[in-house]
Structures are given as structure tokens and as C-alpha cells.
């Protein structure tokens with residue numbers, strides 16, 4: 001893989017999240033009015049409409065809720081096929097991420113997963129998951 005990955009859009013609402021990932025942390029946004037966790041990051045709580053929030057750091061444990069395998073379209077900077085997983089995090093909430101280090105036949109719904117921060121050759125960091133040890 002020589003080309004670099006397409007970077008996600010980073011806005012006022014989600015830039016902080018990518019900065020935390022860059023510090024090797026997996027943050028989950030939390031409403032400070034009602035404590036509801038939410039991901040992806042957004043300005044308003046979907047439960048109580050508060051705009052006040054902080055975040056917790058996820059332990060990185062979860063289970064596989066669902067997944068899909070992407071073959072096309074193929075963009076530079078990725079190794080295909082890509083297994084994209086929806087992970088139920090232990091703390092609550094779900095995250096969409098890439099599942100690695102797992103043969104396709106070994107993928108099972110509800111399997112325990114561990115999240116980790118992957119670093120690309122160009123220094124870009126993003127969360128990925130693999131089967132729990």
C-alpha cells in the first residue's frame with residue numbers, strides 16, 4: 001500500500017474526536033445533561049437535546065453487531081477486500097470500523113472484538129478492530 005488513505009472530513013463537530021484518536025485514545029461523546037453516549041460525534045443529544053457534552057475513553061472492548069465485505073469501488077490506500085464492522089462497544093453505543101486479522105470464515109456475529117488505534121505510514125491514525133485475544 002503506497003498511496004495514502006482518503007482522510008475523513010474533520011469539522012467543528014468531529015475534529016476533537018480525531019485529535020483524541022491521534023493521541024491513541026478511543027473517545028465516546030457523552031451528554032453531560034443526561035449521560036447518553038453517542039457516536040459519531042454531533043452537536044446535540046438525540047435524547048434530551050442538550051448541546052453540553054464531554055467524552056469518555058472507551059476501554060476498546062466490544063462485540064460484532066454486523067459487518068459487510070467491500071470489494072468495489074477500490075480506492076488507493078486500502079487493501080481489498082475490506083471487512084467493515086459495526087461494533088457494539090462495552091460502554092454502550094456502536095462504532096463503524098475495519099475488522100482486521102480475521103479470516104472471513106471465522107467471522108461470527110456477537111464475537112468478542114478489541115479495538116486498537118492503527119497508524120498509517122503517513123502518520124494518520126484511526127480505530128480498527130480485531131478478534132479479542
Ligand SMILES: [Zn+2]
Pocket residue numbers: 031032033034035036045046047048049050
Ligand atoms: Zn442528553
